[in-house]
Amino acid sequence: MKSYNIALAGATGVVGRKMIEVLEERNIPIDNFYPLASSRSAGSKITVNDREFTVEELDENSFDRPIDFALFSAGGDVSLKFVPIAARSGAIVIDNSSAFRMDPNVPLVVPEVNAAAALQHNGIIANPNCSTIQAVVALKPIYDLFGIKRIVYTTFQSVSGSGLKGIKDLERGIQGEPNDFYPKPIAYNAIPHIDVFMDEGYTKEELKMVNETRKIFSDDSIGITATCVRIPVLYSHSESINVETAKPFDMQAVMEALRDAEGVVVVDDVSIPSYPTPLEAEGTDLVYVGRVRRDLSAENALNLWCVADNVRKGAATNAVQIAECLIAASELAAN
């Protein structure tokens, strides 16, 4: 089996560190590994598969060497500047920022939903927004069977979605200290404001869910609205999703499709009762779905509750899964 040269921009962040763990767990064969970060973190040591690597400062020359995959998770500005450089140098970039997600030349990929799109890349593949990833994994079996006319998303997002600064702001708040990262205290609070405000009163996070869901399903006919809320949870996003399907459905078929769906675990037995919660999803790579029930307030409608570890399936794991798709395809082609 071939091994790969992998560069990781943002190697010391919450998602970057998790990408290393996931690369190890999933036994991605690594030849050379280049952890890249800002000058502040350069020189620190990172261990991957028991081999120690020194973090290098990310700059224009970071990609002047044979690199198979360049994983980026260092924010939109860093990606805008360095992703094109990495792609021009010949690396396949898997970018976790929002910088290129809506670029028509860049596939936006959740392997359980649209793995084939990854193979159409022109050097850059975008990893979707964390909230979008878990939603489309849960909705895929419903979309395939019945089509989707409209989605109302309401999210309950953890502070790790903001990286270390979010985690520390919650920890400080719990100790009674004032917030110094979020616009309001996050401890014992709920903040309906994630990412910046855009047009028509929506936040960028909300518009990401609208636009990315459509792009991943390649279906601009889906009506989508979203309300994204930060809550005092450390890891895992939860989502209340109201769906109107295009065709009539029966609940048994929906449940069977969810149980059979790749990457989905159904936790839904009201007799126990069982349903997923963010604490239980933490540390896993799956999307947990529960509270699935018909909504009689509209024709062909249902509600569901969907939970996943935002740092893993919502970011690091999904990015590594994209690399796995490409590796599998290239090995298939080589044989």
Place this chain on the structure above:
Amino acid sequence: MKSYNIALAGATGVVGRKMIEVLEERNIPIDNFYPLASSRSAGSKITVNDREFTVEELDENSFDRPIDFALFSAGGDVSLKFVPIAARSGAIVIDNSSAFRMDPNVPLVVPEVNAAAALQHNGIIANPNCSTIQAVVALKPIYDLFGIKRIVYTTFQSVSGSGLKGIKDLERGIQGEPNDFYPKPIAYNAIPHIDVFMDEGYTKEELKMVNETRKIFSDDSIGITATCVRIPVLYSHSESINVETAKPFDMQAVMEALRDAEGVVVVDDVSIPSYPTPLEAEGTDLVYVGRVRRDLSAENALNLWCVADNVRKGAATNAVQIAECLIAASELAAN
């Protein structure tokens, strides 16, 4: 001005204590005051308007004396047993439990929405569910102008909605101790399960929001669905509400109607940005509305975010406001 004999069943609970504060704050003229509770709390002292009262054990004879208003906030089972006794004795009962809310002979009242219904009572008036109260106050101006075809409720509910046991379970969880009240840990978690599970996969809390909203608006044609979630917040419930109106609206008219609405404060300026959060609503009697925006995923649809102190406006204050309606009406009739 006349003063009133007031009995309070559940005087030592979270809502009961708050009812006493609200009675004092709103200068309800009190002649005799009878704090009632379980045998466990009987004998303890409670101060109202600088007068000390001894908590009595609630029993069949508690209402054998002239009582104008009997406020109940001691749970559904206590209400089922003692509310009819209190009403038969001649007291007007304002019951905070769900026991009588859907009884067609019992008005379900939110004074900003349907104050007139309070005057149609037959001895019992029900105080709605906390989540429903704040929602209908926010929706009333929209309902009046444009009608409402469908509502999708998603709630972010605080632990004080479960009383002292909920508050203590969150506090213990934050200290790293295991949960001993909620079915899952509530610290750093979100639990999509409030009250017991009923038919079709809905919880009783969710069905309360559906049925009580229709009853308060006297409109069974409204399609309503709800997902109710407990989050690690101490006080104030937040709600993401998606509304489809019956008639077309323009956003300016919606905003003006919300700004003019009784009991509503609009906190909604994306240029700051401003929006309400539960910590800021705590300790107030108003319903805060923000994040109001058109939803283009359906015809005549909008989203809003609504926050209120669940122990005050969602329970104690609303009950005292109902008493105020009756007092005002009887004083008007007496003049």
